[in-house]
Amino acid sequence: MLVVVTKFLRKHLPILIAGLVAVGSSGALARETQRLALPVGNGADMLVAANTAPVGSPGKKEAPTPAPTSAAAPSSTPAPSQAATAATPAPADDHSALLFDTAQPLALNPPGTDPEPAPEPIASPRSGPATPTQNVTINLINRLVQKGVLTHAEAQELIAQAEADVEVAKAKEAEQDAMAVDGDTVRVTYVPENVKVEIREQLKDMVLSQARDEGWAAPRTMPDWASRFRFFGDVRLRYEGVFFPDGNDNTGSFPNFNAINTGSPFDVAGTVFSPQHNVDQERQRLRLRARLGVDVNLEEGFSGGIRIATGENNSPASTNQTLGGSGGNFSKYSIWLDRGFMKYEYGGGHDWGVAFLFGRFDNPFFTTSQILWDEDVGFDGVAAQLRVPLNESLSVFVNGGAFPIFNTDFNFSSNQPAKFESEDKWLYAAQVGIEFKHDKDFAAKVAAAYYDFNSVEGRLSTPYIPLTSSDASDADNSRPSFAQKGNTYRPIRDIIPSPLNDFGTSKQFQYFGLATPFKVAAYSARLDFNHFEPFQVSLLGEYAKNMDFDGESINEVAVNNRGPVPVDDSGIPTGVGDFEGGDTAWNVGLIVGKAVFQEAGDWNLSVGYRYVESDAVVDAFTDSDFAVGGTNVKGYTLGAALALSSRVSVSVRWMGATQIAGPPLKSDVVLFDLSAKF
Known part of the structure; x- marks a missing residue:
C-alpha cells in the first residue's frame, strides 16, 4: 500500500503543491507564506538539510504528525499529546545522511520580499515530530521528507517548481483583474515623467495643426469654408x-x-x-x-x-x-x-x-x-x-x-x-x-x-x-x-x-x-x-x-x-x-x-x-x-x-x-x- 501511495504522490505532488501555493498566495495564507520565507542558494530554492536520523523501516511505528495551526486551513484533528523537543544537531560531515533540517523548515520566498525570522526548530524523527508552522505547504513537505516519500533533492525541485507556479498564477490573476475591473474602480498605470512630456507635446502639435487647418485656433477667425467669402x-x-x-x-x-x-x-x-x-x-x-x-x-x-x-x-x-x-x-x-x-x-x-x-x-x-x-x-x-x-x-x-x-x-x-x-x-x-x-x-x-x-x-x-x-x-x-x-x-x-x-x-x-x-x-x-x-x-x-x-x-x-x-x-x-x-x-x-x-x-x-x-x-x-x-x-x-x-x-x-x-x-x-x- 505504501508503494502505491508513494508512486501516486511522486506523480501528482507537484500539481498539489502548486495548487496549495496558488491558494496560499491570497489572503492570510499568502501573508504567512511570505512571513516564513527564507532565501536559500540563489534565492529561489529554500531547502536546508535537517539533523534527522534515517527514516525507519516500514514496520516501525512513526510518531504521530501534529496538525497544522494555520488559520487559513483549520483542522478538526486533535493535537498530538507528545511535546516537541529540541533536536540534537548532527555532525557537520553527516549531511549525506540528512533528509530535512527540522530546525529550519522549508519555506517559499517570493521574489522581492525580505525573509522573516525562522520558526522554532522541529524535532527530528529520532527525537519526535517536526515543529508545526503556519504554512500548509511547508508542513506537508516536512512530513513527506520524514516519511521517506521525498528525497532531499526532490524536495528542492518541488520548491523551485512551486515558486515558478506562484509567479505564473500571479501574472494570470493580474491580467484577469485588468480585464474585469469593477465599475467604481479606476486603475492608473504609472507613466514616467519624460513620457508624459512627450505625450503632451504630441497632443499639443496635433490640436494646433487641426486648429490651423480648420481656422478655429485664433479668436475672431472663420472656418475654412467661410474664409472663401470676401464681403x-x-x-x-x-x-x-x-x-x-x-x-x-x-x-x-x-x-x-x-x-x-x-x-x-x-x-x-x-x-x-x-x-x-x-x-x-x-x-x-x-x-x-x-x-x-x-x-x-x-x-x-x-x-x-x-x-x-x-x-x-x-x-x-x-x-x-x-x-x-x-x-x-x-x-x-x-x-x-x-x-x-x-x-x-x-x-x-x-x-x-x-x-x-x-x-x-x-x-x-x-x-x-x-x-x-x-x-x-x-x-x-x-x-x-x-x-x-x-x-x-x-x-x-x-x-x-x-x-x-x-x-x-x-x-x-x-x-x-x-x-x-x-x-x-x-x-x-x-x-x-x-x-x-x-x-x-x-x-x-x-x-x-x-x-x-x-x-x-x-x-x-x-x-x-x-x-x-x-x-x-x-x-x-x-x-x-x-x-x-x-x-x-x-x-x-x-x-x-x-x-x-x-x-x-x-x-x-x-x-x-x-x-x-x-x-x-x-x-x-x-x-x-x-x-x-x-x-x-x-x-x-x-x-x-x-x-x-x-x-x-x-x-x-x-x-x-x-x-x-x-x-x-x-x-x-x-x-x-x-x-x-x-x-x-x-x-x-x-x-x-x-x-x-x-x-x-x-x-x-x-x-x-x-x-x-x-x-x-x-x-x-x-x-x-x-x-x-x-x-x-x-x-x-x-x-x-x-x-x-x-x-x-x-x-x-x-x-x-x-x-x-x-x-x-x-x-x-x-x-x-x-x-x-x-
Whole structure:
C-alpha cells in the first residue's frame, strides 16, 4: 500500500503543491507564506538539510504528525499529546545522511520580499515530530521528507517548481483583474515623467495643426469654408447742386428723348410740347449711393461675385438715389442687382495670365476718363483678358468680349397676333495695350480699342397707319431703351398720310432712334510719376472717334443738334438749321497727390478738360455727372479730396459745361461727397 501511495504522490505532488501555493498566495495564507520565507542558494530554492536520523523501516511505528495551526486551513484533528523537543544537531560531515533540517523548515520566498525570522526548530524523527508552522505547504513537505516519500533533492525541485507556479498564477490573476475591473474602480498605470512630456507635446502639435487647418485656433477667425467669402461695400452721401446761368434756350429746343422712348409714343402733330430737359431752373438735392457685394473663391481658378446697389431707376450709368424722391414721404428705395458674375483665371507664373468673365461684371477695358464709359456701367455678357510680360519692364495686355445691349421681348409686339422679327443689339469690343515700368519713379500704360455697337441706330419702319398710340411698328425696337442726352435722333415710324389721320395732321404717334451707327475707335493713356513720393503726379489722356459717322446722311433725318433756322429778309423761316453735330471726343487730366487713400491725411487735387461732340460716343453710357450726363458738351473739372481715415474720405468737385452744337446751354454742377468703404 505504501508503494502505491508513494508512486501516486511522486506523480501528482507537484500539481498539489502548486495548487496549495496558488491558494496560499491570497489572503492570510499568502501573508504567512511570505512571513516564513527564507532565501536559500540563489534565492529561489529554500531547502536546508535537517539533523534527522534515517527514516525507519516500514514496520516501525512513526510518531504521530501534529496538525497544522494555520488559520487559513483549520483542522478538526486533535493535537498530538507528545511535546516537541529540541533536536540534537548532527555532525557537520553527516549531511549525506540528512533528509530535512527540522530546525529550519522549508519555506517559499517570493521574489522581492525580505525573509522573516525562522520558526522554532522541529524535532527530528529520532527525537519526535517536526515543529508545526503556519504554512500548509511547508508542513506537508516536512512530513513527506520524514516519511521517506521525498528525497532531499526532490524536495528542492518541488520548491523551485512551486515558486515558478506562484509567479505564473500571479501574472494570470493580474491580467484577469485588468480585464474585469469593477465599475467604481479606476486603475492608473504609472507613466514616467519624460513620457508624459512627450505625450503632451504630441497632443499639443496635433490640436494646433487641426486648429490651423480648420481656422478655429485664433479668436475672431472663420472656418475654412467661410474664409472663401470676401464681403465688401461702400456708402456715399452726396450733395448735388445744378446751376444754370442766364441765356439758355428754354423755348423747347431740348426734347427728352429718353422720356419719349420709354413711354407712350409722342404725337408730333399735337398741340403740346414733348417732354423737355430742364435748362433754366436750379436744383439742389441730397443723393445716396449704397452698395454691398461678396466675392467667392470657388477654387481651382474659379471665382464669383454678386453686388447689389441703390438706384433711382434702371440707368446703367448711375446708382444714385435722391433722398425724398421716389414719391417722398420717407418711402423705401429700390435695390438693384448691380453685379453677378463668374470668373475663371489661369496664370502660368511671371505675371502672365488669362481670365474669362461671364455674367454682369465691371468694365473689363482700360480707360482713363468717363467720356466713353461712366464708372458705374456694368457689362453684361462674356469677356476675356490676357496679359503677357515681354520682359521685366514691358508687358502686353489684350481685352475683348461680346455684350448684349438689348434683347427683343419674347412677345413683341404684345398687342398683335403676328409677332415681329427680333432686333437684338450687341457690343463687340477688343483692346490691345502695353504697360511700361522703367523703375519705381515712372510707369506708363497705353491702349487702343475698337467698339462695334451693332444695330444700335434707329431705322425707318415699314409704312403703316397707327390709329392709336398702342399700334406698334416693326421698327419700334430700334429706338434706344435708355438715353441721357446729346446724341442726334431721327423719327423711326413711317406713317402714311391718309384720311384716317387727316392726311398727316393728326395721330402722328412717333418714336425716335439714333441717327447714326456707332463704331468707335478709342485710345487711352496714363503716365505716372512717383519721383515726388509719397505724392504721385499722373497725366491722363483719352481720345475717341465714331468711325461710322456720316454728317450728310444725318443732316437729312436729324431732329436735333441743328444750327439756327435760316430766315429771309423779312424774318420768315425758309427751312431748318444745318446739322452741327460731330464724331470726336477727347479728355486730358492731371492728378497730384495720393492715387489711393491709405490713411488719414492723404489727399489729391485734380483738373481736367473734355470735349465730347454729339455723336462721338453713345450718350447712354458716358459720364452721368458732367452737365448732368450725356454728350455734346465741353468744359472743365476741378476737384479735391481728403482722407479722414483709411476708409472714410470727403471730396468736392466743380464742373462747368457748355453745349457744343445746337441752341446755347450752359451749366455748373457742384458735388460734395462723404464716402465710406468697408
